[in-house]
Amino acid sequence: MTTFEFTLPDLGEGLTEAEIVAWLVREGDQVTVDQPVVEVETAKTRVEIPSPRAGRVAALPALAGTVLPVGAPLILLDLGENAVPGRPSSAGSADEAEEQDTAGGRQHAEAPAAALIGYGPTGPPTVPVKPGASTVQDRPCAVVSPVVRRLAREHGLDLRTLPGTGPGGLITRNDVRQAIEGTAADDQGRTDQTTRDVRDPRENRVHRVPLRGGQLATARKFELSHRELPCTTCWLTVDATELVRAAATLGPGIGVTALLTHSCLTALAEHPELNARVDGARDEIVRSRAVYLSLAVQSPLGLRTPVVPEADRLSLRRLADELDRLIGLAREGRLSPVDMGGGTFTLNNYGVLGVDGATPLLNYPEGAMLGVGRLADRPWVVDGELCVRTTVQLSLTFDHRLCDGERGASFLRRVADFVKQPLCLLEARTTC
Structure with a gap:
């Protein structure tokens, strides 16, 4: 089976990211070339993105409402047994930006797309734990976007310790941000425990709406x-x-x-x-x-x-x-x-x-x-x-x-x- 990783394309006009508004396909669906698969909203417009290849939808790495950078994996397609091996250059930007979690340079991912994000079509793989090893250290890291890895590194977070809310346990940028906010809240609590324990009752009477797109x-x-x-x-x-x-x-x-x-x-x-x-x-x-x-x-x-x-x-x-x-x-x-x-x-x-x-x-x-x-x-x-x-x-x-x-x-x-x-x-x- 050959898996094709279709990344969020460059939408022009200097746009660097887009929010997923709605998926137009589901896992398991067959798609044809140029069939619209997702609707996204950028800072300037809302557009439907067509599939560049035909195949079966193996995975949709991001949920509706997720903001993805250009070059991040958007959809995984199973091209079938007779497909020509190898991925086109459009997927290369995400692979080349993938960095090791430990200090010491940059590695290029050569594995299939399902292995790159740490899970297969049926969910997270089971990884045997070596005797005496830490379960956290040997846990698979379900991460698609290099932006997520960079954000976690900059704030000293170990991605293997974070729960993922995306499909198959995928760790999204929102998961990392929530972990960062939680760490900041803990630091503030240690500084002033009394302030941390006091909740403003007015917060229960408001509804927060994020500004997007x-x-x-x-x-x-x-x-x-x-x-x-x-x-x-x-x-x-x-x-x-x-x-x-x-x-x-x-x-x-x-x-x-x-x-x-x-x-x-x-x-x-x-x-x-x-x-x-x-x-x-x-x-x-x-x-x-x-x-x-x-x-x-x-x-x-x-x-x-x-x-x-x-x-x-x-x-x-x-x-x-x-x-x-x-x-x-x-x-x-x-x-x-x-x-x-x-x-x-x-x-x-x-x-x-x-x-x-x-x-x-x-x-x-x-x-x-x-x-x-x-x-x-x-x-x-x-x-x-x-x-x-x-x-x-x-x-x-x-x-x-x-x-x-x-x-x-x-x-x-x-x-x-x-x-x-x-x-x-x-x-x-x-x-x-």
Whole structure:
């Protein structure tokens, strides 16, 4: 029998780990080439990973909810008696990273995958104990990930003493972390036994939810934005009656969002200092020669910001089509890492949430964001007469290091001009 070890592949965009959301197969199932076997979530998206080989599922080393590094064993396949021996290079990264628990260098595992992790398809093997030897020392060590071994070594833990919660007694990263936390708690208890014995009764009334995947990545980006970007916000309310009328007459697919985006891009051409970011390490402002427009969209996985590359070079029709495509993918939770990242300016239409205005955090490391509130009918004065008009609140949040308030206000007024008179916008740029 030849066993093939399929490791977590490199998902691109600098992603180094992924969380297992759900297994799409079970042990004993037969799988074909390119059949999806697992759904994982990274810091940027949720994707299904297909099997590169056909065979029977011999083992699933990690449970749903486990975070695996790229290169860690993902699934073990029995290729059958007639399979060509040997494993492809995709499994080599995990083997080459495997280190001995004792000091003295690095060893490369040459054994089959089931032997590498310390158990077979039916569970942990029975290892005979030598007379006078320690059961712990001769116990098989069920470990898949080299990250688990390294983490245990760094904290002085003997993996052979830890119980594994994974399939077949597999020791996971969570098992090691719990052991580390237990050791820290013991040390604290020896320092202050009284404090250790006192439990806060409020802990029984809370529920802790771990930040994972895209939610964790978004949280970290918000922290960076709040800490690193000294931003300010200015806003104004605009008569958008003609904008709504133009969207209704320009044909299918060209709606208010496309026209607002087009207005923003036209104003950026006149205010390139806002299509930029600050490189604090080098004390430089980095301006982009093209607008890579990020669009804030609510998805089943939380807030996502797909990017339209070189949006300023697209006609209104092509821009509308690309916006529709990305918004559709986001709402279906099917954005790929290629669809996100590298943005230079964000359009945030929080009006779809039913609010008039907001002071959003910038999409780090971008330096500016145009916010759009809800369209609403309000009393308005036109030529000295009171009437009802459709209005919208626009806001500009920007890194104050990029420009002063006068330039920021000038950009916002320019966008407002196009919203009030969209025909001027259509004359300013080539459309279809």
